[in-house]
Amino acid sequence: MxxxxxxxxxxxxxxxxxxxxxxxxxxxxxxxxxxxxxxxxxxxxxxxxxxxxxxxxxxxxxxxxxxxxxxxxxxxxxxxxxxxxxxxxxxxxxxxxxxxxxxxxxxxxxxxxxxxxxxxxxxxxxxxxxxxxxxxxxxxxxxxxxxxxxxxxxxxxFSPVSKDIIFSILKENGCSDELAAKIGYFSQGNLEKAIEIFESGKSEEGLVPYGEIETLETADAVLDTISIWLRDLIIRLSGAEERFVILKSISQTRYINYSLEDLIDNFLFLEEIKRLEECNGDWKLAVALLYKELEVG
Ligand SMILES: [Zn+2]
CATH class of the missing domain: 3.40.50.300 (P-loop containing nucleotide triphosphate hydrolases)
Structure with a gap:
């Protein structure tokens, strides 16, 4: 077989x-x-x-x-x-x-x-x-x-599909290295989801501007993008090899003043926003606070 x-x-x-x-x-x-x-x-x-x-x-x-x-x-x-x-x-x-x-x-x-x-x-x-x-x-x-x-x-x-397999299937479908790595991260071992994200083109869009937070239907796209930034920063701060960084083209020097603790705190904040959304809390306000905290948007 x-x-x-x-x-x-x-x-x-x-x-x-x-x-x-x-x-x-x-x-x-x-x-x-x-x-x-x-x-x-x-x-x-x-x-x-x-x-x-x-x-x-x-x-x-x-x-x-x-x-x-x-x-x-x-x-x-x-x-x-x-x-x-x-x-x-x-x-x-x-x-x-x-x-x-x-x-x-x-x-x-x-x-x-x-x-x-x-x-x-x-x-x-x-x-x-x-x-x-x-x-x-x-x-x-x-x-x-x-x-x-x-x-x-x-x-x-059945186990989640490894990032390497998802990466190479996306590459076969004409996806760039950086985008394939990014989608591999978002899709969490789900190949169908990975292909769906790739075909929708959504993963190529940047972060929604601060002024448009109110128009968001779900927090997913924002949280996914920010979580990948935070992940890369944590990897860079901890001195791991550059090859583990997903978004290589994005300059992250302006976050150089963050400590590892700050970054981890923000990571945990993403989880809280997800929970807020699940229980119909005011997650848009929380997203706005996150933008302020990270000085983005
Ligand atoms: Zn046969």
């Missing part, structure tokens, strides 16, 4: 299930968004059904149709299409033998958002899955699943 987005551990668990022949019938792929859970699930479905040695071969009709989402036995179900009727339908199909492959595979995206009713209607089949049916639930937060569901599954953990 191919290693998707550096998910070594997940690949190892799945390969060992295949090589021992003891394949659990219900998996939960758990980890942050944009870490390759659905791609890995498709890779696994190919490995289970490909008739060739060295599976998945990626060239046979089985592999190709799974890759292109049109294999009759491999179904990808997205969360917003799963109502109670769809869950029951899935349950009814699951008991039928596969049409052309060895295994029937259901990949359920963001299963932690299933309604209680839908989850309950699947419970019975998850408790006793038919021998040639495999369920793969992808979830961001395992705590949102019913305990009764969780206890039936083999959990495969």
């Amino acid at each position: 191919r290693e998707i987005l550096g998910q070594k551990r997940a690949k190892k668990i799945l390969e060992s299930a295949i090589s021992t022949g003891k394949i659990p019938h219900f998996f939960i792929f758990a980890g942050p968004g944009g870490t390759g859970k659905v791609s890995m699930a498709k890779e696994f479905a190919m490995a289970l059904n490909c008739p060739n040695p060295g599976k998945p071969c990626r060239v046979c009709s089985t592999c190709l149709s799974i890759m292109n989402n049109n294999h009759p036995d491999v179904t990808i179900v997205s969360n917003d299409t799963i109502g109670i009727a769809q869950a029951r339908n899935m349950r009814d199909i699951a008991v039928l033998s596969p049409i052309s492959g060895r295994y029937r595979v259901f990949i359920v995206e963001e299963a932690d958002r299933l309604t209680l009713q839908s989850a309950n209607s699947l419970l019975k089949i998850l408790e006793e899955p038919p021998p040639s049916t495999i369920f793969i639930f992808t979830v961001r937060d395992i705590n949102n699943l019913l305990k009764t569901i969780l206890s039936r599954a083999m959990v495969v953990p």
